[in-house]
Amino acid sequence: MPYVNNININFRFSIIIMMNIIDLIGRILLSILFLLNGFLKINNYENTVEWMEGFGMSGLFIIPAIIIEILGSILIIVGYKTKFAAAFLSLFCIITAIIFHNDFDSSSEMTAFLKNIALAGGFLIIFAHGPKKYSIDKKINN
Helix, strand or coil, X not given: CHHHHHHHHHHHHHHHHHHHHHHHHHHHHHHHHHHHHHHHHHHCHHHHHHXXXXXXCCHHHHHHHHHHHHHHHHHHHHCCCHHHHHHHHHHHHXXXXXXXXXXXXXXXXXXXXXXXXXXXXHHHHHHHHCCCCXXXXXXXXX
């Protein structure tokens, strides 16, 4: 029986390692969109301001949007202040969905709205559970 118990322990250990890796990959996949979009807003600054102003928003809001997207996604990826960043990005997703994707007569806008809501849900899961082993938060708290 010791051999069977050893296999069982190794299996559990492998599952834990795999879940930690999956957590990191999930944080990266969820955040990469915002990281890239933040840099795209910088590279396409004038057009993005014009697009935002078309919704009645001041073009000045582009600065906090860029900061939130880039800084928030980096915090999620590295796992530092993860719960705060996840809560903030979740709220950001909901607000941008309501402001910019509220034309429900357009199927593409409805899809964009629902994608933002789904992303908000993903960030809420990170907020609820926090990051796993491969994060600065875990290193600090251990």
